[in-house]
Amino acid sequence: MGSTVPGGYAGKILRVDLSTERIWTEELTPEVCRTYVGGAGLGAKILWEEVPPEVGWDHPDNRLIMATGPFAGLPIWGTGGLTVVTRGAMTNGATNTQANGFFGANLKHSGYDAIVIQGRASRWVYLYIYDDTVELRDATPLLGKDTWETQQALEQLLHLSGHQLSVYSSGVAGENQVRFAAIAGDYGHVASKNGCGAVMGNKRLKAVAIVRGTKGLRVADPRGLMLAAEEIADDLKYDPSTRSLYEYGTLPGVMNLLRLGALPIKNYTTNVAPPGVDLDKWTAPGLRNGFPHRGYQCNACGMHHCHTQVLPAGPHQGELVDEPEYEGWSAGWAMGCTDPVAVAWLNTQIDRACVDVNEFGWLAGWVMECQEKGYITKEQLGGLELRWGDVEAANRLLQMIIRREGFGDLLAEGVKRAAERLGGPAAECAIYTLVGNTPRGHDHRARWEELLDTCTGSSGTLDSGPPVRHTEWGLPARFSTFDPEAVARVVGVTRGRRHFEDSLGACIFTTRTYMATLCRALNAVTGWDFTKEEAMRCGRRTAALLRAFNVRCGITPDLERPSKRYGSVPVDGPAKGQDISKHWEHMLDVWYETVGYDRRTGKPLPATLRELGLEHLIPALWGSEEAAHARR
Amino acid sequence: MVRHVIVGGGTAGMNAITTIRQYDKGASEIVLVASERPYARMVLPYYLKGDISEAHVYTATPARLRALDVQTYIGRRAVGLDPQAGTVTLDDGTQLAYDDLLIATGSSPVRPPVPGADAADVYSFWTLEQAQAVLHRLRPGCHVAMVGAGFIAFTILNAILARQARLTVVEIAPQVLPRMIDAQGAKLVEEWLRQRGVHLRTGANLTAIEPADGRKRLRFQEGEDVVADVVILATGIRPNLEWLEGTGLAINRGVLVDEHLRSNVPNVYAAGDIAEGRDLVRGEAAVHAIEPTAMEHGRVVGANMAGQPVAYRGSLLMNIVEVLDLEIASFGAWDDPQAEVSQALVPERFAYRKLLWRGDRLVGAMLIGPSREVWTSNDLGMLKGLVQSGIRLGAWKSYLHHHPFDVKRAFIAAGTTARLLPQTVLGSPSVPAAAVAVRRGV
Amino acid sequence: MKVLRITPDRCTGCMRCELACSYMQTGTFQPAKSVIRVSPFEAYASYAPYTCPQCAEAWCLTACPVEAITVSPVGAKVVLDDVCVGCKLCTIACPYGTIFYNAETGKAFKCNLCDGQPACAEACPTQAIEYVEAETHDWLGAFAAERAARHLTTLASA
Amino acid sequence: MPDAEPRTPVTGEVEIEAVAWISRFVGGDGSSRKVFREPWQPGDTVRSVLQRFSARYPELHRALWDASGNNLGEHIEVLVNDAVLGIHHTLDSPVQAGDRLSLIGQYMGG
Structure with missing residues (x-):
């Protein structure tokens, strides 16, 4: 253990060069810890420093960073995950995307805070980590296996069971560099955004397998840590805004968003549930208790969030599946499927195939609509009939995509590229941003804050996320989602919070407490004296780094807008008639001003960079500092 | 009285x-x-x-x-x-x-019938007195020849190496620990020791121990002599x-x-x-x-x-010895030639499990694995529990056959704890020896 | 006496008990040194912690050649670190697999019920582990037999 | 002395619907929904009806309003006749007999 790092840190970054099969470690300095904390912050720093613009997502020099943070492996709820930072395949820009489970805890207990992978292997390998034993091993026997099979195979090979081994892999989708391939592990935890799994596949890295290590983690103030952990837990349990999350995870989202007009139904063609759907099955208790289920929590987590369930009926009765998150359920609705059992099955097929569930939802929904309207023919799909709600057909499409078979090869490029390739009326039905990503599983036409956030995010997904305890920043408790000015300001002011959360090595669901509370926990772990202001500055620093990275990669503000369908006007439901397009430019004006970025070029302004301690980016972004001064 | x-x-x-x-x-x-x-x-x-x-x-x-x-x-x-x-x-x-x-x-202890084996400065390591004599002779860098690679020899390897002595182990049998583990397990142990600088000579037939300028020369039927500063005999009891x-x-x-x-x-x-x-x-x-x-x-x-x-x-026959943080243990009828065998070996982790069956009962077991591994001492005790209790494993036999490293799941699911709780030696709660005393004059 | 009552149905496999336990035992968060250990059943869908039953006629205690294991005021069988030499006889004597050897300290270690305030029970977010007045019992056997059946069919044949 | 009070002429009711999770705060089990009928009073606004209603359910009151008790807190969304607040109605918009107010938990996913 590095003697100088603060409490909570293992003190080492594991470096792997797949081209040369060289493995080494790098000490983490206390300064880097304090400045970037970990996870997304640490990843952003490395990405900026080591991936120049000419290194695209599929260049061997691209870095695949799997980082934890100071909370990982400690008894704070939900502290087993990892944050993947890389130059992603969907936008060819930055991504940071989180998965949970036990990867992070196991990595920390083996003595590492992060893994940085570069190069491309000359053979398929998997990375084996157990304390000081770190090896690249032949992955030939694992090829063609899905994420669950890969983990099972390694458990059998290594003779380890349960949480003694964490395996994160990218499935067949990763092997075939499907653009929206994800990285998934621990049976149901997915870092899904921006094609991080395609990067993994491009590097010929089949999996990362970490044995629960034997090293100890010290913290500055153990008693303080336990108290802060309890404080966070109590807040999650008892605060009205998080109580339903505590009891049901994201399940309540389906009914809530349906009532708000934000549940995406049949590829944004309606916001009203079809008649005859038993909506009681879709309430949180309905979804939870409609299946035999058991809690399946991440490291040290007391939430009743992640669950495993057994399919109670249908053609796959008796199969064990991961209880879908809201996003999984909503992907079903996007395809017009209103049978929870069918959606639950499909969701696990998507996890195992290892693609982003949202992207697949939009893709399948889009193909269904296009086939119905005759824009895509059965012949084009190799004889496949894809009718609304048919999950078996959707799974066949999924299998075509991950193997890049026939039309699947085009669809494997994701919604935007496939739509642009097809053009015509088909393209007009497709949901995506011009940067190249797609939204979460919401109808953002009834959630303007997330539409703006999704388009302006630098990570291939939304950056700010739903506002959490935003009154901490002087914002009003409630704002109308259709108030362009208020929305843009909230998204701007809260930008950085999630980056900070995503640097801690904790799940972004268990950090839904006050920033001040998170700081108390962080300080107990590290011995620092973070205030919520410093924490927010830290998060904004990460956001600015990722933004600077994207600008350097050529992602400019003109791409920050929704596709035609994505930015259209709801035709029915609670948000009928609301039209964001009229307000779009103004929203961007307000947002840019709030975050301190340049409206024209997208760059963080020199003053912003200085405020965030990122002066060293100014020459690279702005040329000489004088020029920058002259500009602003 | x-x-x-x-x-x-x-x-x-x-x-x-x-x-x-x-x-x-x-x-x-x-x-x-x-x-x-x-x-x-x-x-x-x-x-x-x-x-x-x-x-x-x-x-x-x-x-x-x-x-x-x-x-x-x-x-x-x-x-x-x-x-x-x-x-x-x-x-x-x-x-x-x-x-x-x-x-x-x-x-x-038994001394081998070899000329020179009964010399006063050829040591056994059985009694406290003999241990003290050996202790007195060990110096950093000195060369120790250990005759015998059985359990007793292995219990003192750590001590000799901790005193920074160089060590050669000679054994007449073709493997180390011949009365405790099988050949496959022994190979793993030998590799572990070689990687840690121990010189091993198995199948070595010692013919004489001779004085050599204040040191000792060990002669063999075949192969080079070994010259050592200290000779320890651990050739059985x-x-x-x-x-x-x-x-x-x-x-x-x-x-x-x-x-x-x-x-x-x-x-x-x-x-x-x-x-x-x-x-x-x-x-x-x-x-x-x-x-x-x-x-x-x-x-x-x-x-x-x-x-x-x-x-x-x-x-219950059982032995455990740890050499340089590698645990080696065997229980019961570990060498029963009639038993059905399940085994698994992970050479890179130096981990080995061997299970011996009569019907669906475990009659013997062998375990090798690094001490630091979480499951090593877990499996140790549980294997002992399975052999000791004689519990019938039913369907778990097939499970253990495929997963000899996953002892815990089978142990628990077979209800071994319930079976063991009433199985005791004296049937009365243990009293720490220090708490046992005669109260005089009562 | 008060024992750790385990209700396996409530366990979600979060391993928080292992973290808390290892901290109490070693001063660092180091689950490899936890003396309560969570086992998977039913193809990963269910988990349950397992620890020393504090059996009355304690195999570990009677096996120790140097009397390094004794009974604490709360009835736990405890290892006296300054007496234990690390010979591991207790680890092969205990048929439950619940006394361990620490290669770093060269000592045996086991559940000592944290002197009457077990950290695992306090840490468990679902009350799967409780410290209550009860008879020691095979808390997991029936649960595991039922839960693990699925695992037998799905994996053993592989 | 109820007789001395001027009687409020009740000419209708406003429907209040606690959806799914929010029904927990008003005696429900969190599944499905719970519907109440609140007597309409002249001059009622979205705010006044909700304040009158939530006064009877302390848990709901705490979740629905901010510290001032006058503005919505961050936890519950309000629909008026199935339309999100902010489209046709604000908190100060008049409510008519027969209108329906729906209370929906804030979405915490994504």
Whole structure:
């Protein structure tokens, strides 16, 4: 253990060069810890420093960073995950995307805070980590296996069971560099955004397998840590805004968003549930208790969030599946499927195939609509009939995509590229941003804050996320989602919070407490004296780094807008008639001003960079500092 | 007042004394004859390694023996037994009359029949005295030749290496630990030792030990000589039975005893290395010259001598030794040639499990794995529990056959805990030995 | 006496008990040194912690050649660190697999019920582990037999 | 002295619907929904009806309003006749008999 790092840190970054099969470690300095904390912050720093613009997502020099943070492996709820930072395949820009489970805890207990992978292997390998034993091993026997099979195979090979081994892999989708391939592990935890799994596949890295290590983690103030952990837990349990999350995870989202007009139904063609759907099955208790289920929590987590369930009926009765998150359920609705059992099955097929569930939802929904309207023919799909709600057909499409078979090869490029390739009326039905990503599983036409956030995010997904305890920043408790000015300001002011959360090595669901509370926990772990202001500055620093990275990669503000369908006007439901397009430019004006970025070029302004301690980016972004001064 | 005479102050003898007192609270006379001050032989390697002081080695201080109200003949050796008269004769001619007698005289090391093996400066490592002599000779950088690669030899490898000595181990058998693990396991252990700088020579037939300029030269039937600064012999032990010849005691490899550890001679019991009693797994009589058997024998015989008719289920053969943080253990019928075998080997993790089956019962097991591994000591105990309990594993047999490393799941799901909870030796809660004392004058 | 009552149905496999336990035992968060250990059943869908039953006639205690294991005021069988030499006889004597050897300290270690305030029970977010007055019992057997059946069919045949 | 009070002429009711999770705060089990009928009073606004209603359910009150008790807190969304607040209605918009107010938990996913 590095003697100088603060409490909570293992003190080492594991470096792997797949081209040369060289493995080494790098000490983490206390300064880097304090400045970037970990996870997304640490990843952003490395990405900026080591991936120049000419290194695209599929260049061997691209870095695949799997980082934890100071909370990982400690008894704070939900502290087993990892944050993947890389130059992603969907936008060819930055991504940071989180998965949970036990990867992070196991990595920390083996003595590492992060893994940085570069190069491309000359053979398929998997990375084996157990304390000081770190090896690249032949992955030939694992090829063609899905994420669950890969983990099972390694458990059998290594003779380890349960949480003694964490395996994160990218499935067949990763092997075939499907653009929206994800990285998934621990049976149901997915870092899904921006094609991080395609990067993994491009590097010929089949999996990362970490044995629960034997090293100890010290913290500055153990008693303080336990108290802060309890404080966070109590807040999650008892605060009205998080109580339903505590009891049901994201399940309540389906009914809530349906009532708000934000549940995406049949590829944004309606916001009203079809008649005859038993909506009681879709309430949180309905979804939870409609299946035999058991809690399946991440490291040290007391939430009743992640669950495993057994399919109670249908053609796959008796199969064990991961209880879908809201996003999984909503992907079903996007395809017009209103049978929870069918959606639950499909969701696990998507996890195992290892693609982003949202992207697949939009893709399948889009193909269904296009086939119905005759824009895509059965012949084009190799004889496949894809009718609304048919999950078996959707799974066949999924299998075509991950193997890049026939039309699947085009669809494997994701919604935007496939739509642009097809053009015509088909393209007009497709949901995506011009940067190249797609939204979460919401109808953002009834959630303007997330539409703006999704388009302006630098990570291939939304950056700010739903506002959490935003009154901490002087914002009003409630704002109308259709108030362009208020929305843009909230998204701007809260930008950085999630980056900070995503640097801690904790799940972004268990950090839904006050920033001040998170700081108390962080300080107990590290011995620092973070205030919520410093924490927010830290998060904004990460956001600015990722933004600077994207600008350097050529992602400019003109791409920050929704596709035609994505930015259209709801035709029915609670948000009928609301039209964001009229307000779009103004929203961007307000947002840019709030975050301190340049409206024209997208760059963080020199003053912003200085405020965030990122002066060293100014020459690279702005040329000489004088020029920058002259500009602003 | 009943008079118990205990010959031997090792593990069996001391456990017997403590157990008698636990039951009778002092209502009997106890006489202990011991050739040395009672000490724990298992602890000698740690003394040699320098982890503990000499005082730590002793199991029964004079104060403890007083507290237990034991009359002692320390430094005395029993040389004769007259069952008709009910007396034991000591080496100084003392005659001790007994109402009942426990023979627990243990065993002694065997020196190989090789010229020079009996020299005074060729050491055994059995008694405290011998351990002290070896200790005295070990210097950093000195070259130690260990003759024998069995359990006893292995218990002291750590100590020798911790003292920064160079080590050569020579063994006549084709593998190390021939009476504890199979050839496949031995290969793993040998590789582990070689990687850590131990020089191994198996299949080595020693022909002579000769003086060589203050050092010793070991000659072999084949291959180069070994010149060492210190030679330690660890070539086996045999029970100390000589003094019992002609007494009418039924003796096979040891003194044959029944389930109450009684010999064929009335009022004469035997326990520990010298006793040949029931083997738990195989059911037949066997000498188990191991510490756990000595302890259990001592407790059972103590209870019986105190008038508690405790029947002993039998002793389970088990050995554990750790070399440089590699755990090596075997249980029960680990070498049963008729048993069905399940095994798995992960060479890169130095992990090995071997399970031996009769029907769906586990009759023996072998385990090798690094100490730091989470499941090593877990599996150790659970394998012991499965063999000891004799539980039928049913469908779990097939599971264990495919997953010999996943002992825990099968152990738990078979309900082994419920089966084990009532399976005890004496059937009464343990009392720490230090808490057992005779209250005089009550 | 008060024992750790385990209700396996409530366990979600979060391993928080292992973290809390290892902290109490070693001063660092180091689950490899936890003396309560969570086992998977039913193809990963269910988990349950397992620890020392504090059996009355304690195999570990009687096996120790140097009397390094004794009974604490709360009835736990505890290892006296300054007496233990690390000979591991207790680890092969205990048929439950719940006494361990620490290669770093060279000592045996086991559940000591944290002197009457077990950290695992306090840390468990679902009350799967409780410290209550009860008879020691095979808390997991029936649960595991039922839960693990699925695992037998799905994996053993592989 | 109820007789001395001027009687409020009740000419209708406003429907209040606690959806799914929010029904927990008004005696429900969190599944499905719970519907109440609140007597309409002249001059009622969205705010006044909700304040009157939530006064009877302390848990709901705490979740629905901010510290001032006058503005919505961050936890519950309000629909008026199935339209999100902010489209046709604000908190100060008049409510008519027969209108329906729906209370929906804030979405915490994504």
